[in-house]
Amino acid sequence: MSIDQSDAIAALGRAAQTIQDVNAFCEALSVAWPSILRRRADVSVADLPVPTEPIPWYPLGHRSLDLSIRPSATLGYGTSDFFLQDAGSLLALAACRADVVSDRPLLVCDLCAAPGGKSTALLESIGDGFLLANEPIRSRVAPLAYNLARTGVPRYAVSSMDPDDLAVRLGGVFDLVLVDAPCSGQALMGRGKQSQASMSEHQIEHSAARQRRILDAALACLRPGGRLVYSTCTFAEAENESQLERLVSLGAIEHDSRDALAAYESWMPGAYRLWPHLHDCAGSFAAMAINLTENAPVLRKEKRQRVERVPIDELTQWYGDTSKMQCINTGAVVWGWPAEVPAWVAQLSVAGPELAHRTGQVWKPSHAAGLRRGHDALTQAFVDVDAETASQFLSGSPITCDGTGWQVVCIQGKPLGWIKASQGKGGKCIGKNQLPTAARLTVKSPG
Numbered sequence: 001m002s003i004d005q006s007d008a009i010a011a012l013g014r015a016a017q018t019i020q021d022v023n024a025f026c027e028a029l030s031v032a033w034p035s036i037l038r039r040r041a042d043v044s045v046a047d048l049p050v051p052t053e054p055i056p057w058y059p060l061g062h063r064s065l066d067l068s069i070r071p072s073a074t075l076g077y078g079t080s081d082f083f084l085q086d087a088g089s090l091l092a093l094a095a096c097r098a099d100v101v102s103d104r105p106l107l108v109c110d111l112c113a114a115p116g117g118k119s120t121a122l123l124e125s126i127g128d129g130f131l132l133a134n135e136p137i138r139s140r141v142a143p144l145a146y147n148l149a150r151t152g153v154p155r156y157a158v159s160s161m162d163p164d165d166l167a168v169r170l171g172g173v174f175d176l177v178l179v180d181a182p183c184s185g186q187a188l189m190g191r192g193k194q195s196q197a198s199m200s201e202h203q204i205e206h207s208a209a210r211q212r213r214i215l216d217a218a219l220a221c222l223r224p225g226g227r228l229v230y231s232t233c234t235f236a237e238a239e240n241e242s243q244l245e246r247l248v249s250l251g252a253i254e255h256d257s258r259d260a261l262a263a264y265e266s267w268m269p270g271a272y273r274l275w276p277h278l279h280d281c282a283g284s285f286a287a288m289a290i291n292l293t294e295n296a297p298v299l300r301k302e303k304r305q306r307v308e309r310v311p312i313d314e315l316t317q318w319y320g321d322t323s324k325m326q327c328i329n330t331g332a333v334v335w336g337w338p339a340e341v342p343a344w345v346a347q348l349s350v351a352g353p354e355l356a357h358r359t360g361q362v363w364k365p366s367h368a369a370g371l372r373r374g375h376d377a378l379t380q381a382f383v384d385v386d387a388e389t390a391s392q393f394l395s396g397s398p399i400t401c402d403g404t405g406w407q408v409v410c411i412q413g414k415p416l417g418w419i420k421a422s423q424g425k426g427g428k429c430i431g432k433n434q435l436p437t438a439a440r441l442t443v444k445s446p447g
């Protein structure tokens with residue numbers, strides 16, 4: 001795709017003046033940059049399945065140096081050692097300081113969360129805090145919930161609300177709100193997810209109007225002094241710096257900044273840009289600010305969600321004592337949070353850390369529960385397997401094992417998913433594979 005230079009200059013506004021080479025920028029817009037690896041903090045660089053070089057703006061980000069190996073076809077991907085995303089999306093995570101596990105229990109809201117590239121990183125950094133991942137488009141909730149479950153951390157809930165409605169119900173509550181806004185998506189042209197129309201005045205203004213509305217709601221959700229991180233994957237000034245300028249002029253925010261990102265700062269303090277022709281990624285914008293509005297917490301009293309009796313016998317059999325957990329049974333699924341999560345979680349959730357789901361009249365343990373790890377792991381039966389058996393399991397095949405019943409298959413202590421084992425012919429136990437289709441993969445490299 002060739003991008004017209006004068007269109008690009010008009011679309012970018014003041015941002016065009018900061019590009020040294022508009023021609024190089026327009027050419028780089030058409031490149032489909034390969035995804036990078038964002039590792040979990042407890043996975044070492046040496047354990048990644050490909051040789052990498054660091055992404056300078058985010059310590060947990062690594063660019064593959066061997067594109068002949070597909071990271072998504074390795075065991076490390078199956079164990080969620082890393083997530084794959086565009087390097088540009090790590091800028092917003094750096095602004096959120098998601099590379100450092102918080103030593104305070106932060107309440108965080110990701111207001112535009114699906115499919116979860118940033119929510120999953122926030123969740124891994126949250127310590128004893130809690131994440132509300134909000135996605136107003138209902139059809140995008142399932143992939144978001146699936147990705148959140150892959151972290152193995154149950155301290156999250158998924159809501160599906162318009163930001164204005166969320167602000168009415170949870171005003172003044174959060175320590176940090178991330179607005180990774182829907183935008184004209186100029187950085188997505190290289191992957192064919194946007195066309196040249198994303199440079200049009202009409203599309204930029206349409207997005208900018210929506211972003212103003214989302215940002216006002218985001219501020220209303222923040223406690224006084226809480227942190228706002230605003231990001232887009234577009235270059236137009238109207239969708240980026242101008243959004244923050246409006247809030248500064250209203251006295252609603254003040255700029256915040258991070259020294260580690262100084263090399264990427266735009267002309268506005270605390271606002272950062274990555275460019276496709278300079279930073280080997282699709283490009284992105286992120287800005288940090290402190291909320292100055294005096295929102296008093298308005299936790300509206302809600303009607304409690306109708307809670308059905310939790311299938312306690314089955315839960316005890318799989319997980320041991322769950323009596324200290326906060327459980328909700330919707331009739332189709334059971335979600336289970338640690339005991340001390342915020343009270344509003346029960347009212348707003350459309351998805352959460354699943355413990356069990358029902359097929360007909362039968363309750364089964366959920367994939368998400370099997371993936372919980374570290375101090376969030378649930379008491380259950382594990383079977384630790386070698387790399388060959390793990391690959392066989394990830395492909396969706398049954399495996400041989402010891403013992404019968406529900407067991408979580410692990411490799412080196414890292415959970416992969418469930419089998420249900422029964423006695424086969426010749427006395428051997430066969431574990432029937434319970435991996436959801438989305439989790440199946442063909443391992444090509446051991447990694």
Ligand SMILES: C[S@@+](CC[C@H](N)C(=O)[O-])C[C@H]1O[C@@H](n2cnc3c(N)ncnc32)[C@H](O)[C@@H]1O
Binds near residue numbers: 118136214
């Ligand atoms: C840029 S994407 C978010 C990407 C996500 N943060 C990630 O890193 O994977 C923007 C999201 O905002 C959602 N969205 C659309 N309209 C919205 C609105 N009015 N308020 C909040 N979110 C909205 C879209 O459905 C989309 O999932």
